[in-house]
Amino acid sequence: MAKVTDVVEALAKPIVEEQGCSLWDVEYVKEAGVWYLRLYIDKEGGVSIDDCEAVSRPVSDLLDEADPIEGSYTFEVSSAGADRVLKKPEHFAAFMGQEVEVRLYRAQEGRKEWVGVLTAYADGGVTVSTPAGEKLFAKKDVAQVRLFVRV
Numbered sequence: 001m002a003k004v005t006d007v008v009e010a011l012a013k014p015i016v017e018e019q020g021c022s023l024w025d026v027e028y029v030k031e032a033g034v035w036y037l038r039l040y041i042d043k044e045g046g047v048s049i050d051d052c053e054a055v056s057r058p059v060s061d062l063l064d065e066a067d068p069i070e071g072s073y074t075f076e077v078s079s080a081g082a083d084r085v086l087k088k089p090e091h092f093a094a095f096m097g098q099e100v101e102v103r104l105y106r107a108q109e110g111r112k113e114w115v116g117v118l119t120a121y122a123d124g125g126v127t128v129s130t131p132a133g134e135k136l137f138a139k140k141d142v143a144q145v146r147l148f149v150r151v
Contacts (some may be wrong), residue, residue: 004028006080007068009035012059016041019054024080025087027146028073035073040080047079086145091123102126104141115148 005026016023016039024040041047041055056077063075086092086100095118102114114135116128124139 002150004037004069008039008063009061011062011066011068012039012055015058015062016055021047021051021055024084024091028069033117035069035071037069037073037075039077040084041077042080042084052077052079083146083149086147089121092118092126092145095122095147099129099150100126101148102128102137102142102147103144103146104137105143108137118145141144 005028007025009023010027012026013023021041021043024042025038027036027038027040029036029038039055039059041051043051056075059077060075063069084091086095098116098118100118100145102116104112104114106112108114114130114137116130116135118126119129119134120127120136124137125141126142126145127134127136129135
């Protein structure tokens with residue numbers, strides 16, 4: 001049986017693209033006892049609330065029709081954000097050379113968070129260039145990688 005996120009991605013992607021956006025990610029998670037289905041969209045020049053609404057309405061109707069999820073859930077559509085999470089190989093390829101924050105499950109050299117320029121991604125392993133030099137993080141150690149935004 002296909003994963004909920006894969007089924008929803010296949011259903012939503014054509015609608016998202018019709019609206020001039022790209023589908024960054026689909027997330028189906030339980031938070032505080034409530035299931036959430038989230039679509040993260042992206043667009044050259046940024047995503048507006050109007051873009052989210054233009055995607056939300058037809059996708060919601062399609063989900064009601066196809067009914068791929070048992071039980072109730074809250075449906076949300078939002079921008080992938082400036083500090084978006086990188087999950088797929090194409091995400092890493094698109095942001096090679098950009099500054100990222102790598103969060104680890106366990107501390108390495110006394111730290112669980114590392115910021116550096118993304119220089120390589122292979123088989124889930126992430127390499128960043130830091131002021132202290134190149135740092136390779138194995139897939140099993142990486143909890144999350146996201147774009148780093150300086151404020």
